[in-house]
Amino acid sequence: MGSFTKWLGAGLGFTFGGPIGAAIGFAIGSFVDGFEADVFKQEQIDYNRERTTGNSDEYSNTQSGDFEMSLLVLASIVIKSDGKIDQRELNFVRSQFLGMYGKERANTAFKLFKGIVKKDVSARQVCIQIREHMSHASRLQLLHFLFGIAKADEFVSKSEVDEIKKIAGYLYINQNDYESIKAMFYDESGNAYKILEIDKSASNDDVKSAYRKMVKKYHPDKLRDLGPEHLQGAKEKFQSIQDAYQKIKNERDF
Incomplete structure (x- = not known):
């Protein structure tokens, strides 16, 4: 014991x-x-x-x-x-x-x-x-x-x-962070915008700015103190941000 x-x-x-x-x-x-x-x-x-x-x-x-x-x-x-x-x-x-x-x-x-x-x-x-x-x-x-x-x-x-x-x-x-993470687990219309914490009415510049902000917030390096065993989940979150941004880029063709 x-x-x-x-x-x-x-x-x-x-x-x-x-x-x-x-x-x-x-x-x-x-x-x-x-x-x-x-x-x-x-x-x-x-x-x-x-x-x-x-x-x-x-x-x-x-x-x-x-x-x-x-x-x-x-x-x-x-x-x-x-x-x-x-x-x-x-x-x-x-x-x-x-x-x-x-x-x-x-x-x-x-x-x-x-x-x-x-x-x-x-x-x-x-x-x-x-x-x-x-x-x-x-x-x-x-x-x-x-x-x-x-x-x-x-x-x-x-x-x-x-x-x-x-x-x-x-x-x-906060509510925005909660909705962003929740949207990573649902395949619904508009979820890419929720993941980036913006509205569909956001301009292309706003989308790019939101993406940069989310990359900084969810970068796996922020969890390095927890040890390598916990980095995989951080990488999954980070990939969700990448995928959401790419989806919006494809929709808007920019």
Whole structure:
């Protein structure tokens, strides 16, 4: 058990405590025989003491494990929002973990995820913890992942959209950013304009200006601190921006 919490703490910063840390502790207890919550709480106390007495700069950025645990908790909330847990959604989460982390780490993450799903977690409290420690670019990436989960069963229910929108609000992601990321997962008329956060009435110069702005906002380099395992999702977002711009260019022939 000690080696497991040591592995867990090695990749974590702010998520080792607070409501996310509580969810992690609950999840570990759901699949580790003989686990006692007090043991994990002591690990958290010791870890936080090290943070207080150590070099604070070491914890100034979100670590790869922080993003991972934030994903696990928010994904569990979205998956349960329509009143059922669809196997296709679980498969999507697992496949994403495999792609990002490799088999060994993905198996551990998914085992944690299945434990977290069993716990009722406050979306608001979790999001408050995330937004206090995570950059805007990282929060946008979380939202992108959540829409991917919701779409995994080929149907995004109203309850799932409502939950993701609520999470976006708690994360201080504005309406334009929310609609832009949402449009990346739908093939509907006008979505290319939504992705670039402009109206169809925008001039060609406005389209070009919006494209440059979105390229800057969603450039994968903004997520390099999260580690290479999380860059694929950033590249998918970036490609959506490229595709939307190309579609508008083709329509307008400029």
